[in-house]
Amino acid sequence: MPETHHREFSELPITVDRELDAPLPAQIAAALREAIDQHTLRPGEAVPASRELARRLGVARGVVVSAYEQLIAEGYLSASHGRGTRVHPELEGLEHSTHPQLTEQKPLSKTTVIAAHTPAGTRPLSPGLPDTSAVETQAWRQAWRSAASHAHLEAPELGDPLLRSEIAEHLRRMRGTTRPAEDVIVTAGAREGLSLLLSALGTTRGRALTVGVEDPGYPSLRKVAARHGAHIVALPVDAEGLVTEQLPSGLLDVVLVTPSHQYPLGGSLPLARRRELLDWARRTGAVIVEDDYDSELRHSGSPLPTLAALDDRASGSVALLGTFSKTVSQALSAGFLLVPENLRRIVEPARRDLGGPVSAVVQAALAEYLASGELRRHTARMRRRYAARRELVVERLFGTPGIRVRPMSGGLHAVIELLQGSAALESLVVTRSDHLGPIPLSAYWHGQGTGTGAETSRYGLVIGTGGSLDESQFDAALRELREILTRTAGF
C-alpha cells in the first residue's frame, strides 16, 4: 500500500462546469472515479481535504463532502477516523481492468428513470406503482399520435432501430453505459427479457439451468426462472447488497442481482464487490443478470454506472434488464435487454424464433418520447416527488416504538423493520394494515437458512411511495399506518 499523503489538487484532473445538466457533486464524483480507474489516484492514497478542494474549485465545501460521501457509498473511497478520506485500499487486491465505459464516462445527470416492480393495486401504500398523474403531457400525446400513423410498419424482432438507438443513448447519458444500439434488444419488460435470455441459454446449454437469486430479493424474476425449469439457489445479501465472496464455484449458470439498489433492502453494491462478481463470472462462465429496476430514482447521491458498464463488450458476462414499462406508466409494457456480443449471438436467434412481443406502435411512440427529452423531465419531476414522500415516511413514523425505517437512498419503496420482529407479530401488523397495501418483509426471503447480516430484521413491512395519490391521501395513509404500528408493535 502506498504511503498516505494528500494529493495536491493541481495533480488531479478535476473541473466543474456549471453549464452542464449534472449537479456539481456528481461532476466531482465522476472525475474522481476516473482518476481512480486510471490509477492517477491509487488504492490507499488520500484524496484532497474537502475544504481545500472546495476552495480550489470555487464551490461550497458541502458540494465536495457530498461527492466524497457518494464515492464512499460506492466503495471507491473509504473514510476512517483519524486517517482522513482515502481511495479504498481493497481496490488494490482486485484484478484491475480499466474499462473504457468507466474511464470515458460523462458526469451523470441526476435525471432518472424508475422501473417499478410490483403489480398494480389500488391500496395507497402498495409497493411498485409509479405515480402516473403527470404523464399525459403534450409530448406524450404527440408521440402516440404520430406512432398511430405508422400502422404499416412491422417492428423487426430485435426492435425498432430508432428505439434501440434512443435506448443506447439513454443508457449512455443516464447510466454511464456506452454501448452500440446493436447490443440493445427491445423487450416487453424485465420479466420478458429474462425469459428470452433463459430460453436462449437453455437451448444452448441443453439442460435445466441453475439460477442464483438474492435472498431477500424480488420474487418476480425468481418465478420466471422457475417457470423455465431452473433450479433456484438462494444467495445471501447484506446491507451493501449481494455478498460476493460467498458465491459458489461451478454451480450457477446465472445469477440475478440488483447492484444499483438492492431490493428490498436498498444496498448499493460497492465497487470492490462489483469487480469480484465480474471476476467470478468470468472464471465460472456464469451469466450475471443485472436488474436495473430503479437505479435512477436515487434521491441522494448519484448512482454508480451499471455493472454492464464494467463488463467486456465483446466477450462479457452481464445481461442488463431495463424497463420503460413503468418509468412513465405501467401501461407501456416495454423494456430492453442489453447484452454483449457473445451473448447476442445466442439471444438474437432465440428472439427471431420466438418473435418480438412489442407493438411497433408502442416502439415508435416510446422512441419519439425518448427523443423529445420528455422522459428526463418527467423522471426529474417524479424523483422530487418520491424524495418528498420518502421524507414524509420518515417524519410520520419517527418515534414509533418497536420499528425502524430502513435508510434508503432512492426508489419508490420504504422498508419498515420490526425491531423485535417475529412471524406472528409481522402477520398481525400486515393483517391490520392490509387495506393500506403493505407487503410483509419476510415475503422477500427465498431460503430459510440464508439472510442478511445481524443489522437487518427479517420481519417488517415494505410500502410503496409511488402510486397516483395526492399528497394528503398519502399522508393520511401514513398516519393510519403509524396508529396501527403503535397499537400492534409498540409494546
Add this chain to the structure above:
Amino acid sequence: MPETHHREFSELPITVDRELDAPLPAQIAAALREAIDQHTLRPGEAVPASRELARRLGVARGVVVSAYEQLIAEGYLSASHGRGTRVHPELEGLEHSTHPQLTEQKPLSKTTVIAAHTPAGTRPLSPGLPDTSAVETQAWRQAWRSAASHAHLEAPELGDPLLRSEIAEHLRRMRGTTRPAEDVIVTAGAREGLSLLLSALGTTRGRALTVGVEDPGYPSLRKVAARHGAHIVALPVDAEGLVTEQLPSGLLDVVLVTPSHQYPLGGSLPLARRRELLDWARRTGAVIVEDDYDSELRHSGSPLPTLAALDDRASGSVALLGTFSKTVSQALSAGFLLVPENLRRIVEPARRDLGGPVSAVVQAALAEYLASGELRRHTARMRRRYAARRELVVERLFGTPGIRVRPMSGGLHAVIELLQGSAALESLVVTRSDHLGPIPLSAYWHGQGTGTGAETSRYGLVIGTGGSLDESQFDAALRELREILTRTAGF
C-alpha cells in the same frame, strides 16, 4: 345406414333472410349443418335436389349448389355420381357429440379477420404481409387517441377485461365459437400464445414435450416448440389437411394444426376428421393447438367454425391461437389464446408468473377498434381485395407450362406447384425470382419421409397476395414471375 331417400323441403328447417349480412349460400349451409348436428338429417341420407330447394327458397339454383359445395368441402355432405348429394356416411361411425356452439350457431357473416403469418419483407410477392394501405381510418386514429389517455392503467396479466370480452364477441360472431371472456387470454400474437401454453404444459408435465406438426406446415410455430426444448414429430397432410387416422397413440403431448386453412396447401379439415382428431386427443390426453391464422379471409364459401367450437368448455383439448396483430396491421403485435377451463387452470398461473406482454395502451386501442365495428368493415374490404388478387394470379399464370396454381379458397397466399419439380429446378426458379420474394414450397416440409398425397408436388413457390402494393405493381410482379417461370420451368 338408413335407406337413401330425398328429404322433403318441408321437413327441413331452412330459411334465408336477405336482410342479414351473411351471404345466402352461407345461410343455407349453416342451416344444413345444424340439421345434421341435430340429427334431423342423418348420415347417408340424401339432401333435397338443388333445383327443388332453390325453387322452394326462392333463390337461384347456383346459391344452393354453392352451399352444397361448401358442405362437401367441409365433410358434412358427400356427392357421388349416380347417388346424388347425401349427408356424409362416415359421420355415422364417429362419436357424435352435439355441441351447443355448433347447433346454436348463427349464419356466419363473411366479414372476416386475417392473421397473416410470415415476417415482413419489402419484395412484392413475399407471403404473409397484409395490405395495410387502408388501415388508418378515423376509427383507428380515434382508438389510439383515447387509448393514449389511459396511461395510468396497467393491464392485468391475463388481459384488459374489455378487450377479452370484445374478443369473445368477435369469436362468437365471426368464428361460430361461443365462449366466455374468461377463456380468452390476451397474447402478443400466435407465437407468444404458443410459448405461454408450452411453458404452462412444460411445468405441469415436468419433462420435455413431444409436439406433432403438420408436414408440410408453417415453420414459425414449429420453431417456438423447438425453443421450448420439445421433440418435433412430423405428421402427414393431404389435400384436406392433417391425416387424422395416422395419429400415433400415446406419443404426442401437443399437436399443432391449421384446420380451417391448412398452411401452405390450403385444405380445410372435414368434419369427420375434426371429430376423429378430438376423439384422439380425448383418448390420449394430448392438447390440440388450433392455429386459426386466416380462417376468415376465405373468399369462396364460408369457413367452418373453429375446432374449439366442437370442444368441451370445461374439460377440453383445444387451445385456439388467434392474432389481431396482422388482421389490420403487423404493427399491432396482439392476439389471443382461447383455452377451456381445465387448461386455464394451468395457463393462468404461468401467465401471472411470466407477466402479460401487451401494452395496456395497445389493448385499449384494440378493444375500442373492435367495439366500433371497424375491424369487420376493414376485413370485408381486404377480403374483396385479396380475392381479386387471387383471381389475377390465376389469370396471369394460366397456361404457363410446367406449373399449376393450387386451388385455394381464401387467405393471402398462393401456391404454384412445379409439376415436374425437383429440388434443382425449384432452386433455380427461386434464385431467378428472389427479388420478387417467393418462398420455396419445399421449405415448408419438416421431415423427409412424410409428405402429401400424390396429388401435390413437393416443389414450387409460395407467394403472397397481400402486401401494400397498388394493383398495377402487383400485376407487374406477376407478369415478371410468369416470364421467369416460362423461361425456367417450361420445358
